[in-house]
Amino acid sequence: MFRYAVLALSAVAVVPGNALAGRGGGILRDAEVESIIRSYADPLFRAGGIPPASVRIRVINDPSLNAFVTSGSRMYIHSGLLERTENPEQLIGVIAHETGHIAGGHIVNRIDALEKAGISSLAALAAGIAIGAVSGRADAGLAVTSLGTSVATRNYFSFSRTQEASADAFALKVLDKTGQTAEGLLEFFHILEGQEYLASANQDPYVRTHPLNAERISAVAAHVEQSSATTHAPTAQMAAHKRMVAKMFAFLQTQGRTLQKYPETDQSVAGRYARAIAYFRRGNTAKSLPLIDGLLKEYPSDPYFHELRGQMLVENGRVAEGLPNYRKAVSLLPNEPLIATSYGHALIESGSPEALKEAAQVLRTALARDPENSFGWRLLGTAWGRTGNEGQASYALAEYALQTGEPSQASFHAGKAEKLLGQSHPLWLRLQDIKMEAQNQLDKK
DSSP states (O other), rough: EEEEEEEEEEEEEEGGGGGGSSSSEEEEEHHHHHHHHHHHHHHHHHTTTTOGGGGGEEEESSOOEEEEEEETTTTEEEEEHHHHSSSSSHHHHHHHHHHHHHTTHHHHHHHHHHHHTTTTHHHHHHHHHHHHHHTTTTTSSSOGGGGOOOOHHHHHOOOOHHHHHHHHHHHHHHHHHHTSHHHHHHHHHHHHGGGGGGGGGGOOHHHHSSSSOOHHHHHHHHHHHHOOBBBBHHHHHHHHHHHHHHHHHHHHHHHHHHHHHHHHTTTTTHHHHHHHHHHHHTOOOOHHHHHHHHHHOOOOOOOOHHHHHHHHHHHHTHHHHHHHHHHHHHHHHHTOHHHHHHHHHHHHOOOOOOHHHHHHHHHHHHHOTTTHHHHHHHHHHHHHHHHHOHHHHHHHHHHHHHHHHHHHHHHHHHHHHHHHOOSSTTTTTHHHHHHHHHHHHHHHO
């Protein structure tokens, strides 16, 4: 299910896909999108000697063209950059370059320099973004939407030309090592070419934070000419990339723009996928369901098509009809926590005692794999609360509050859970950790 956390004063709204509106701010979460990006990134990480599990990748809901890394090996990619890419190689090239910044320790070096200079507010910037990504909340620690407007932030994320050249060299090395062409990186540079001469307000953020010059472009072009690594994306990978771009575009743009880009004459899988989402967002199941049913007839074992059909039905009040599709999606991807979380949500919506018990079990398993999913903790609290497990419900709400930047609420719910569960309960030690972390957050305010 396509979701994102919305910046909304002091409250967080985790909005279902059909309610997405507007652009700017928030962390996007979608199983299909994250899976495709991971399939690009993990081979590069391994080739560069970086354990894939140590790098957290998140997509920011922002139409501008940008990507960056922060301390703690966190990589952020703007949705605008994903929508702009025409093939996998372009995105792979950007990811390879950003990985170079992680491998080179450029962010850590910059934080050290800032701390030595006594600029604590900037030194804490990366940590603030990390909090927002962990919680799925853009206003926890730092509003992601403010990144593009702060001169200090822009300076913080700006890399030197030396660091950029170093990241380029790393990217070329890992692309060669994985047998992939660097043409995508060169194409991306050509997209940005010429923006160096524009006023900063008219530049894409990527140019402002990653200075580009003719020397860098020439170096990559020379490498492409000389490299024996000429492998382009296979047909299946290209098809998956087009699906990802179509899905994001349809969920984030207006129906009119989607139908303009993917008209009825476009009978490709990506085109039909985009139109199904566009009609679904407008509540037009008469058009959206036949499109997704047609795709499922051709691809009956596609988990993401089943997931979308389940979402369409559940969010239109047809929960009983949608549950089988969610169940099928989970059976096809049993280790995918985001789909399992959506299935748990649907089970809760069904309301039966048996479904609530199953929801709690499904959500516990999903959270074991994705403990940073704050929405999952809120759902688990709901499932446990409705089945009479008040102590465990309070524990889940404490986890939710801790991740969404509400330490006082986290401490309150943890204390309530302590009283209800008792010291002998397996969750007791975790509750002590939550209270300690909540106090640490309060002390920093």
